[in-house]
Amino acid sequence: MSHEARILEPDGSLSLAALQAALRAKGDAHIRVSRELGFDQNASNTGFTAGAVVYELSNTLTLHCAAGPPTVAEFLCFPC
Numbered sequence: 001m002s003h004e005a006r007i008l009e010p011d012g013s014l015s016l017a018a019l020q021a022a023l024r025a026k027g028d029a030h031i032r033v034s035r036e037l038g039f040d041q042n043a044s045n046t047g048f049t050a051g052a053v054v055y056e057l058s059n060t061l062t063l064h065c066a067a068g069p070p071t072v073a074e075f076l077c078f079p080c
Helices: 003-007 016-024
Strands: 052-056 062-066 076-079
Touching (some): 003 016, 016 052
Antiparallel strands (some): 062 076
């Protein structure tokens, strides 16, 4: 599944929940977004996701951030 297919709703719109779910995705290794520390120690591309940020652009700007891989860290909400 492509990144676009992960974040778009059936009607073509974006939702915060779908975007956060896509950032948590760790399925297919070729399109994995979130990598936890220690993932596949034998791979040459071993690394990890230090955090994730989503800005919600609406009437009130809101920052959603996960301090660490979003697969294990919850997104916290900070109105700006």
